[in-house]
Amino acid sequence: MPSNSVHPPSDELLRVDNLKVHFPVSGGGLFSKTTLSVKAVDGVSFALNRGETLGLVGESGCGKSTTGLAILRMLPLTAGRIHFEGKDITAQDARRGEFRQRMQMVYQDPYGSLNPRMRVRDIIGEPLTVYNRAENRSDYEDRIAGLLKTVGLLPDMADRYPHEFSGGQRQRIGIARALALEPSLLICDEPVSALDVSIQAQVVNVLMDLQDRLGLSYLFVAHDLAVVRHISHRVAVMYLGRIVEIASRDDLYQRPLHPYTQALMSAVPVADPEIERNRPRMVVTGEVPSALKPPPGCRFHPRCPMVMDVCRTVDPVLNEMGDARSVACHLHAQPVHLIRNAVPEAVSA
Amino acid sequence: MTTPLLQVRGLTTRFRTERGTVKAVDNVSFDVAPGETLAIVGESGSGKSVTALSLLRLIPNPPGVIESGEILFEGKDLTKISDAEMRAIRGNRIAMIFQEPMSSLNPVLTVGMQIAEPINVHRGTPWSKAMEAAKALLEKVRIPDAAKRLDTFPHQYSGGMRQRAMIAMALACKPRLIIADEPTTALDVTVQAQILDLLKELTRETQASLILITHDLGVVARYADQVAVMYGGRIVEQAAARDLYKNPRHPYTRGLLSSVPRLDGDTSKRLVPIEGQPPDLSRLPAGCSFAPRCKQASSECLKQQPALRERAPNHLSACILDAIQ
Numbered sequence: 194m195p196s197n198s199v200h201p202p203s204d205e206l207l208r209v210d211n212l213k214v215h216f217p218v219s220g221g222g223l224f225s226k227t228t229l230s231v232k233a234v235d236g237v238s239f240a241l242n243r244g245e246t247l248g249l250v251g252e253s254g255c256g257k258s259t260t261g262l263a264i265l266r267m268l269p270l271t272a273g274r275i276h277f278e279g280k281d282i283t284a285q286d287a288r289r290g291e292f293r294q295r296m297q298m299v300y301q302d303p304y305g306s307l308n309p310r311m312r313v314r315d316i317i318g319e320p321l322t323v324y325n326r327a328e329n330r331s332d333y334e335d336r337i338a339g340l341l342k343t344v345g346l347l348p349d350m351a352d353r354y355p356h357e358f359s360g361g362q363r364q365r366i367g368i369a370r371a372l373a374l375e376p377s378l379l380i381c382d383e384p385v386s387a388l389d390v391s392i393q394a395q396v397v398n399v400l401m402d403l404q405d406r407l408g409l410s411y412l413f414v415a416h417d418l419a420v421v422r423h424i425s426h427r428v429a430v431m432y433l434g435r436i437v438e439i440a441s442r443d444d445l446y447q448r449p450l451h452p453y454t455q456a457l458m459s460a461v462p463v464a465d466p467e468i469e470r471n472r473p474r475m476v477v478t479g480e481v482p483s484a485l486k487p488p489p490g491c492r493f494h495p496r497c498p499m500v501m502d503v504c505r506t507v508d509p510v511l512n513e514m515g516d517a518r519s520v521a522c523h524l525h526a527q528p529v530h531l532i533r534n535a536v537p538e539a540v541s542a
Numbered sequence: 543m544t545t546p547l548l549q550v551r552g553l554t555t556r557f558r559t560e561r562g563t564v565k566a567v568d569n570v571s572f573d574v575a576p577g578e579t580l581a582i583v584g585e586s587g588s589g590k591s592v593t594a595l596s597l598l599r600l601i602p603n604p605p606g607v608i609e610s611g612e613i614l615f616e617g618k619d620l621t622k623i624s625d626a627e628m629r630a631i632r633g634n635r636i637a638m639i640f641q642e643p644m645s646s647l648n649p650v651l652t653v654g655m656q657i658a659e660p661i662n663v664h665r666g667t668p669w670s671k672a673m674e675a676a677k678a679l680l681e682k683v684r685i686p687d688a689a690k691r692l693d694t695f696p697h698q699y700s701g702g703m704r705q706r707a708m709i710a711m712a713l714a715c716k717p718r719l720i721i722a723d724e725p726t727t728a729l730d731v732t733v734q735a736q737i738l739d740l741l742k743e744l745t746r747e748t749q750a751s752l753i754l755i756t757h758d759l760g761v762v763a764r765y766a767d768q769v770a771v772m773y774g775g776r777i778v779e780q781a782a783a784r785d786l787y788k789n790p791r792h793p794y795t796r797g798l799l800s801s802v803p804r805l806d807g808d809t810s811k812r813l814v815p816i817e818g819q820p821p822d823l824s825r826l827p828a829g830c831s832f833a834p835r836c837k838q839a840s841s842e843c844l845k846q847q848p849a850l851r852e853r854a855p856n857h858l859s860a861c862i863l864d865a866i867q
Contacts, residue, residue, distance in 0.1 A: 252730035389757075389819075389820055390798065391816040394816075398813055419760075422807075446805070457732065459735075460734065461731055461760060462735075463804055463805050463806050464762070469764045477732050480732075
């Protein structure tokens, strides 16, 4: 229910251009000097507007989490540029860069991401201390009480330790900590996947309410297509380090164009036996290949039920299809677009 | 109705913990008909996995013990037979598929040996013949190049292939009942669909029954004939899958169905979460264990434990409000 879908947000907050994150690994035998690299993220571009949620979906190893970490500069970039709030932050230092106060992270594991020896007050307040944001002790206390209330917890919970909270409450604490410095962007990496199903909706609702109230933008990284559909305005589908399709939420879910997107949608069962029986199924064979040696041509071609000869040799570019929708698939390649967009990608392929 | 293959009556499994004894499974009863797929759904701590382990007497003792109840399978009460008799059933008449294939496969034995072992043990088939059968099974679960794969080790398999090997192992002795405990939770969605389709197809082919344990309501809708919903160690609702999704009766089932976003759901509607959190089994309330989270709960719900009763034809629910209606 992103309520601001009525007023589509227009101004750009984050732009990522041709982002690449490669991890070197030693290849061959024990004494081999050749180094291979895992191309975890291999040429990803997208933009995110103020007040918007962009869902980033894909299966394990597709590079969705790495993309999030790279934007936060928690990983070194191999190539690409990142613009945030109008500034090029590519060269900024992740630890001291000013942008890190405006861009925060919500982690997947509500148990591992909170220090068990710190009180909730100090967990949430640590960013305020680090950046000297509180004027005095009472200002500090007020801010923490306010942050707890913002995420639906009680101010007197500040004295407790993380183990006294349930998974859903811990995830709220993680969100409160991320909000302490009043950021404009939250990168949420699987924020509900560790929670029980009856609890997930609580956290999803908190995130959506906060967006309405504070105008936050989210990069929402997740593998659960139904959760992503619920919370996102636009969705990007990743496969082996690339975005294969990006479109508005409704375009993507109602009419997926890329065969991988279609396969993903069809693989997720709907909680209704009657609808489920009549849904068309598209089952892909095999599993995601190693990012160490991605297949030549289209990376999805070995599993694609609609594979053509061209797919085995030519790497498809992300093609604009109109309606702010782009697809990287030869089935949807339009010659004009091909010529315009093909040059840089085709050379590197 | 045909005679059930499995009848569970009043199964209660206790664990001794630092915080007192905990009834992980409390008075659970259900039947599984031949060839039928029963899904047991629930969240963590609901008792669904302990139920599965209890059926095979795989509860570590101590701290766990099957306190009471009957597990009637092919004319025997599995709670009463000797360990040797139980071993003859396990992996033979009843097979189990676990969630994490890497930790349930032996890392130092070839996959072929692990599939052949139950054939050798239960059937007395010589190893050479059993290995041939293992090759046929690997082909059946569609592992490419089965002959070569027979002599490789689990770490050389991908996650999906390991789970295929687990299925091959489970099918080795043509069991009448397969228990699959979250068999695809560790896998990606496209692989999950492949594995569950395969499991369903092979059980249909061999007319085996399947108990599918999961937390995913979509998986239940796609693969199950019958559904039992567990909460706080008890079954709170049980019905045919179509009936359960169409007319959920228990407030917990209704709550679950409306709190989980669906791929075809109405995105303009807010999700309705179930407030609170799943119960702590060591501190269950005296009455209905869902009452503290239930919007309709009355003071009566806190006093008495509701019985699981038939509220509509073949539709069981454990809610006292349902009885009043």
